[in-house]
Amino acid sequence: MKATIVTIGDEILIGQIVDTNSGFIAKSLDRIGVEIHEMISISDSKQHILDTLAQLQNQVDLVIITGGLGPTKDDITKKTLCEYFGDTLVVNKDVEAHVIDLIERVMNRPASQMNKDQALVPSQCTVLHNKVGTAPGMWMKKENTVFISLPGVPYEMKYLVENEIIPKVIKEYKRPYIIHKTILTYGQGESLVAERIENWENNLPEFIKLAYLPSPGKVRLRLSARGTDKEFLEKKIEENVISLTKIIGDIIVGFEDSDTIEVVLGRLLTQQKKTLATAESCTGGKIAQVLTAVAGASNYFKGSVVSYATETKISVLGLSEALVKEHSVVSAQVAKEMAIAIKRLMKTDYAIATTGNAGPSKGDENAEIGTVFIALATPNEVIVEEFNFGQPREKVIDRTVNKGLEMLQKEILKNLL
Structure with missing residues (x-):
């Protein structure tokens, strides 16, 4: 199962903000066995969005889009999706009630028409309820590809990914297991580490891939295994980690990203x-x-x-x-x-x-x-x-x-x- 992540926004393309959303989405999907095919950043242009959606159609199973769902006039994603799907915008009463409650109860001011327009969604979409913001997520399918549109605000995007998208993908799709194990080494450069473990690396099973992730003074070694038998993959990963430790145990300081x-x-x-x-x-x-x-x-x-x-x-x-x-x-x-x-x-x-x-x-x-x-x-x-x-x-x-x-x-x- 493959996915492409698309971020929409001129502010990303000119370097005004750094795209952290794609990394979070990619990690979340990877954990449940979804392969990330590519990440794309595009401009706030209707034609650019339409062209991108058409290019990705039937090339991947999931297209996750972030950005362009705010209440202002330059947020065009919903209208562009309607054009791509031949759909129209309708008021979702549940979203409208949530928006009014959030604005009036939490922010203590009347909800404007611009706020209420957040409840406009394509009639064919499945609404992903955004409890922490006003812009809902939207799940739409065309032929063999599901297009999911999310707000660009990071905490809103994260809520929808964790609470709406991941459970729905797990429920509706059969996916392989992807197991990662990251070994953290300190004190030797990438080339020296590679020389020391060359024979070990050459004898890795075909279903286990090794990636070198170097940075000043340290090298992370990430083992990735993909398959249908989770216990088998975990066992083989651990066996190879043990054999690696016998070779470079003097520079290994921990495992996984948290063990810095x-x-x-x-x-x-x-x-x-x-x-x-x-x-x-x-x-x-x-x-x-x-x-x-x-x-x-x-x-x-x-x-x-x-x-x-x-x-x-x-x-x-x-x-x-x-x-x-x-x-x-x-x-x-x-x-x-x-x-x-x-x-x-x-x-x-x-x-x-x-x-x-x-x-x-x-x-x-x-x-x-x-x-x-x-x-x-x-x-x-x-x-x-x-x-x-x-x-x-x-x-x-x-x-x-x-x-x-x-x-x-x-x-x-x-x-x-």
Whole structure:
């Protein structure tokens, strides 16, 4: 079973907003065995919409459209669907009652005619009730393709996908199982990981596909299996994960998207009842941001000082001005003292400190662009490592964040052995 996702809106095409709806819809459909054939973004043009619908007709089983269902005149999707299906708009009394209630009870104002017009839907469509907004979803079928139109507002779209579309697709269509398993690795690049697992990859069954998902400092390996026997697929996925772990277990830090390194670290620190703080210069607080995005981080993360300016390193962290002048702000000595200072200031068991030249220009520093020093203060010592992450600036920052977390994880795991 195949689906195409179509987003409508000039604001997407000119980069004014980022399309997050397609990703959510794709993940939701993938979980129930629907293959995503393609994603398309098109303009708010009646002819463009009509041409797209005609091109997709009978090419896929589902076409899910988001956008263009608001109350204003530039929202043309409903009228265009009517033209494509040779239909007319009629008032759906249930939708109208819901719109009036939502506007008058919740928003405490009279419902305008423009609001009430949200209840106009093609006469042939099956209405998908939108409890969290005024624009209903619409389910229409022509020949072998179902066209589903959804509002573009993300929380309304998500409600309709989860509560209306997914249950209806499950009920009406027979689908294969699609099983995914994502292995998260840190510390080695894509090409090196690929070399290490080449023989393993070549011996994967035909129904299991491997995808490399690289980003600075980490590579996610996604195994995908498709078939009709769910238990068999899960068993084969697990067997291959076990054999993979024997090859690259030294760089595997977790499984599935939720098991990022910050989640793993949070679990380790919580289990050991240890605490952490950061002193960040070149990363500008991004390590703290990543750590605090995990629910429950307050149990182990005590805080951070973003000592971006040299005077902040001296006045807040208490570094010696002579030390900074002697070694420069981008140095192993400064990184070490930053880690010691923040560990003492926050009274924690561990501390991470970063200082470096992320670019884009060299400035007054002697350090080359991309040079970074990361210090890790543990209960027993301070470890300092030097890296050159190259360019551009964003890559340097991201790789510094990942490497700092990796250093901490390795140290914690080493102490568990």
